[in-house]
Amino acid sequence: MDWKIFLTIFVSVFIAELGDKTQLATMLFAADKTVSKWSVFLAASAALVLSSAIGVLVGSLLSTYIDTKYLQYLAGAGFILIGAYTLITA
Structure with a gap:
């Protein structure tokens, strides 16, 4: 296992999940x-594991058809659009 990748993903997901709707609902x-x-803990954990598994499967599938570089651009553009929409509608 590549611990650098593991820790990068762990910290990224952990920070992204802090204070989001999922945590508030939990x-x-x-x-x-x-x-x-x-x-509550087991159900919320299982839901996060399942949604992460779906993300891994979809990402793996997409990467067989689309270059990873373009997927990163697409993800970045998606985050920017979501942020802009949030700012506009706030």
Whole structure:
């Protein structure tokens, strides 16, 4: 395993997930006194693992048809558009 790549991905995803809608929804579920905190943790973890697996599969599939360089441009443009839309509609 390439630990540099592992840590880069871990830190990137960890920072991206802090304070996002997923974390806020998880906190709201955990705030319910009648709900098991382990259930919230396991369900949220499983959902993140599944969504990450889908991302890996789609990324792998796309990279067989599209050059990785162009996928990075596309992802960057997507983030810029989402950011611009968020700023405009705020």
